[in-house]
Structures are given as structure tokens and as C-alpha cells.
Amino acid sequence: MISATDQQDVKKEKILEAAHHRFLHFGYSKTTMNEIAGDLSMSKALLYYYFPDKSQLYVAVMRKVADNYLKSLTDRINTFANLKEAFIFQIDTQHDFIVTNYNFFDYFRLNEQNLPEMIWEIVARVHESETELLVSAITTEVERGQIKPVANPNEIVEVLLDALHGVRAKSLSHKKTMFPNKEHLDEIRSKRLLLADIFIKGLMY
């Protein structure tokens, strides 16, 4: 027998899917609760039965999206042959994550200031997970004797992540095209790989 709670979870899941679809294609502000309800052939009121309001629905979708990303990270932790592999994985995985969810994050970019606290918690979780992956890779590489022991791997990783972010931000700013195209993205990727290379050598003996 299927419990009521399970049924609810199934329906909630359906709603999350529909909402994700809308948010992903049209962004937060350009999708209405009516439309999401319409997509599911249900009344708007029912959405409010399952989720308290629009922004918390968005947060729930975000959490799901983030959890998927998180999982793809934790699945691979400690599976790398060397530090470089780990760096490349981080660069490509994060890149893919951002590109495939580009529109979804418009709400995020638009409000920047005064976002619900929960959003920041999710962001923090993601960041921690990214950090963890790389810290672990560095620690392993130290144990293997490939690079110098580092006093504070966390600090190193944070600087690396900031730096990688900078490569993206700088390349994308003052480009007219609202949408990053293939060439840009390739340019960013190769710059990041160059940075990663130098960085790794910088950690060696």
C-alpha cells in the first residue's frame, strides 16, 4: 500500500519538475504560478497546498538541482589518478552545471542582494562540496608525494576557486551577447586549464 505521504511526495516531485521546466526556459519573473499549474492541469490553489509560496517553490527546485550537482561531485571524490584530473573534473563539471541551468539562475543574478536565506545556505553547501572535493584531491596528492605538504589546503582551494571564477567573469563581462556562445566558453575553458596547470606546478616541490 502506498502511504499518503508517498503520494504527496510524488505530486511534489511532479510540481518541482514542471516548475523547473518553466524556470529554466523563461526565468523566475517570467513564469507565473498559473502557468505551472496549467502545465500540470491542476489549479493554482493546489500549488499553494503543496508549497507555501512562489519563492519557496523556487528554492525547492534549486535545492533539487543543487543536490544533483552535489551528488555528481561526491560520487567522484577520491577517484582521481592525480591532481590535474581532479581540477579538470571540477572545471568541466561546474561549467556544465552553470551552462545547463543558465536561465534558471536569472532570479539569482537579478536579485543578488536580498535573496532568501535558504538560497545562501544552498550556495554554501555547494561551495563546501566543491571545496571538499579539491581539498581531498590535494591532500591525496600530498600523501602520494607529488606535491609539497600544504599548511592549509582549504585556503589554497578557496583561492583557486576564486581565481577560476575570475577567468569566467572577466571573459564574459563587456561581451554584448547576453548569452555566452561556444567560442567564449571554449576560450574560458582553455584559460582555466592553463591556470590549473600553473597552479599545480606551483604546488610541487
Place this chain on the structure above:
Amino acid sequence: MISATDQQDVKKEKILEAAHHRFLHFGYSKTTMNEIAGDLSMSKALLYYYFPDKSQLYVAVMRKVADNYLKSLTDRINTFANLKEAFIFQIDTQHDFIVTNYNFFDYFRLNEQNLPEMIWEIVARVHESETELLVSAITTEVERGQIKPVANPNEIVEVLLDALHGVRAKSLSHKKTMFPNKEHLDEIRSKRLLLADIFIKGLMY
């Protein structure tokens, strides 16, 4: 005898000073041509005699500010004992430049898209100058045999500048305080120095 053109230049200079003062303290949108004229006890119409419009006045001030910065860079080119010194100089000089002109750049940040072409030319000049300084420092260090020969120093420097920018951007985003305070700035500086250190080691043999 003082030529009419010299007189004009003197007066233009006065106007640039007054405009800079206003832009620096209140930003572009919060200063009016009337106020600038008032500061100089002249009529607003006279401003338009010397400068075609507000935005070109701003650009002229910007050019002056940028030229000063540029000069501080070219003055020091090829005067560094080693690569690290050059990097530190770059970090500190640029940092100082941005902090002392923080408000002045609000116009810059606010419009981001659709800025007058001249602004981008100035930005490009500054960027080239920063790049030149660092490329020269790297080339010198290669000649000294301190680091490995690099195929494309320009590429390396560009990545470094992007990365340094990233350290700043990441640390400053999602901080509520419109104004970066001392502690933030110190944190950014030390992160940047760490990055520079790793980077330099990454360029060694």
C-alpha cells in the same frame, strides 16, 4: 605671452578638477552640470563651451585619472628586483587605484552595458599597460634564468589578471556592505599574494 590655447587648457584643467571632485564624492548620476559650474562660479553654459556634453566631460576626467595610473605603472616598468616584487606592485597599485576612485567608477558599474566607446578604449589602454608591466617582468625573469621560458607571456599575464580579479570579485559579492571595509580589503590582498606566490612557483623550473 600666454596663448589663447594655453588659457583654454588652463580653464579646461580647472573644470576637470571640479568635475573629478564631484564625480568622486557623489558619483556620475548624483552630480549635475549646474553644481560643477557652481563650484567654479561660472555659468553652466560655459561648461558646454569647453565640453560638448556631460558624458564627454566624464570621459575626459576618466582619461586624466587613467593617465595618472598609467604613468605610475610605466614609471616603474623594469625596475623590479624579481617577479614577486612586480606582482606585489601590480596588486597594490591597482588596489589603491580602485579604492581611491571607488565612487568615481559608479557610472562605470551602473551602465556596464552601453558605455561610450571611448571608455572602453581607456580601459583597454589601462589593461594593456598593466599587461605590459607584467609581461616585461616575466620576460626579464626568464632572462635571469629564474623561471622557465614561456611561449606566450601575454596569455599567462591575462590569466593572472583574470584570476586576481576573481579573488576580488568573489570576496566582495554577497557582502551586504556597499562599501568594502578595511578587513575585506586586507583579506583580498592576502589571498592575492598567496595566489601570486603559487603562480610564480608554477612558472619556475
Place this chain on the structure above:
DNA sequence: AAATTGATAAATTTGTTAAAAAAGTCAGGA
């Protein structure tokens, strides 16, 4: 002629308000 101004025109921003759209609520039905 070159430098300057007051008056005035043109453009932009700000404030107001009404209509439209969207968010969010609720009494009641299956």
C-alpha cells in the same frame, strides 16, 4: 574674435494614479 551669460528649449527623471496581472487565501466539495 574669444569668452561668458541668462533665458529658454529639449530630454530625462520622478511622482501619481488607474488598470491589469499575478500572488496568495479560503470556504466548501469530492
Place this chain on the structure above:
DNA sequence: TCCTGACTTTTTTAACAAATTTATCAATTT
């Protein structure tokens, strides 16, 4: 417990007037 239609409240949009600011120009001074 799940669900809806009808309803209320809040937010966004549009239109327009008022106020501010940019920009121009004929007239005046140096």
C-alpha cells in the same frame, strides 16, 4: 486529505503630469 473556483491582496505596468536636468543660443562683455 486532496482539490477547486471565486475572491482578496499585492505587485507590475501604462499613461501622463510635474520637476529636474541636460543642452542650446542669441545677446553681452572682455
